[in-house]
Amino acid sequence: MTDSPPDPQDVAALRGLVDGFIQERFQLKLEKLKGDDDEVQAQRLSLQQAHVRETWLADAAKRVPQIQLASHTLKPIHPDARGTNLYVDQPVCTDANVIGTHTLQGQRADDVVGNAAALDVFKFLKLQHNGQGLLARLSRKDGATLQALSSDAQEATQWAQAFAGIVDGKGGAASHTLAKQLYFPLPDDGYHLLAPLFPTALVHGVHTHLQEARFSDAAKAARASRRAKEPHEHGYCDYPGMAVRNMGGSKPQNISQLNSERGGANYLLASVPPVWKDQGTQPPLRVTSVFDKRGVIGRDRTVYLIAKALRPFLESVAAVGNNVHIRDKRAELVQAIIDRVLDMATELQCLNGGWSADPACKLSWSQKQWLDGDALEAAQAAHETQAVAMSAAEGAFAAPEATEWRDKVAEDFARWLNATLSTDKIRMGDADFVEWKHTFLEVLP
Known part of the structure; x- marks a missing residue:
């Protein structure tokens, strides 16, 4: 936390952002309640009380352990596998000639796994103010953000610690009988036992690129110019032979948040030799x-x-x-x-x-x-x-x-x-x- 007091305007803007999110959640649930009988009125009152800022934030902080921020996940390997998911923030590899999560740079989208009913907590932490997400602000205990959460400094600090825990792994490192494992030979005698995980952040980045290349207005305009045999200011990319792996069935959110955003679709690029004739x-x-x-x-x-x-x-x-x-x-x-x-x-x-x-x-x-x-x-x-x-x-x-x-x-x-x-x-x-x-x-x- 900085020594200088937070800017009151900054605090007010952040509090408005938080209150706006909570009220939006409240209105969405309120719209589902129809009628005016006593039971519905009681439900409305209960919802209103649950969406008071302090009450909602306290409940959200308790639900953080149900979800985890992740860049590499296990469920896409097998939907019933139970084991470790990893959140790798700093790139392990920096070689520009190797495609990996590090090549996404500023276009990276982090995933979240766990109880789908607690995903609203992740959406809350993704809120942006002045180009920074709430999670980043809370992780460094930004004074303005803490004051926006609560006037009680101790309470705000406890909530910030709870929210920052979304990046922590749940339990110790563990694999599972349904996870894939392989023995990798060492130069000398022996093997490393490897447990591959699904690079969900990289897969989502590839999906975003392919969607842009296939369905963006610019790509469609370039294809239209080609059909009309007219010049165009830029070209377009085709990815023939693609396949789509659908994960999660009718409930893609059970795999992960990013999988849900893709509707369960995961593109597979063709990796077969060309048949020239x-x-x-x-x-x-x-x-x-x-x-x-x-x-x-x-x-x-x-x-x-x-x-x-x-x-x-x-x-x-x-x-x-x-x-x-x-x-x-x-x-x-x-x-x-x-x-x-x-x-x-x-x-x-x-x-x-x-x-x-x-x-x-x-x-x-x-x-x-x-x-x-x-x-x-x-x-x-x-x-x-x-x-x-x-x-x-x-x-x-x-x-x-x-x-x-x-x-x-x-x-x-x-x-x-x-x-x-x-x-x-x-x-x-x-x-x-x-x-x-x-x-x-x-x-x-």
Whole structure:
């Protein structure tokens, strides 16, 4: 703490920042309470009391041990693993030729793991004032920040110590039976036993870069100029052959905060040797659906072989009934089909954007949005070009709008899978349709 007294204006600004955050949390919870009966009124009063600054801060300080700031985490290795997560603030490696967390520099975003119900404490500590976060201020016991928390210096100091503890590890260093471990040979006899952790801060930095390269306005404008064969002030980057690993299912926040911000998506860059003579993935033209027999997915050999194995299995157990072994085997084969479908979808998504505007592309609008990241821009450009050629009497084209395509694509998948698996002996019905749709929706990015 500095010897000079804090600036009163600085204290007032910080207190306003804290009070504003707490009131915002209060209003969000208050909006969920409907009605005016006695029970609801009591709940409103309880919420109001819980969101008094001193009360909320005291409760938040008690909840800090439930979460931990982290740069390298364990759960992405296995969701049920329990062990050490690390927060590495200072770079261990400084070699600019090696890609690592140290290369993020000022663009680094730290992660937080633990009880998802306590993530509001982390959001509180991320609040910024004059370019500095509350966590950094509290860690160095900044006088203005302490006074903003409480007029009681001892109470404010105790809260600051509790909040600063978010960077501390929980318990001693420990691995887990579900964590990955590997023996690394030493120059002399013996080995080091290594327990790799997931570089969550680096992964999020890569994800941010890829999203910018694929979907930013600047990148879309550069691609549009390329399609129009016009010059542009800068280029753009393509990352073909990417895959997406989804973590956390319908609850990505259970893995970590940054994983939740990404919707569970974690990009995997292709690390395979190039095939120079291969023409690569071609846009699905002249078919009304990628699931048609002539479509990319409908005619895929791998999908055909998995379905060929699944059909006789379903026929063989039709008279047996249902048990956990049958459900697990069926889910395993269906998941294999979904994995292959997503692989092919990713290949199409990595094509040069705008291919769906080709007049030969007969896909539904929902499938175009799914498979072509520039579908909307390309369609609007095509409509504008056609509208210019039309006379006023003919009327103007209505440019397509971005729509929620996920439900429709999942329905297309479920309908196709029902038709693919149905035989003379077994018929897939509405219950199967709902199950396939729900399962597919969970993994759509």
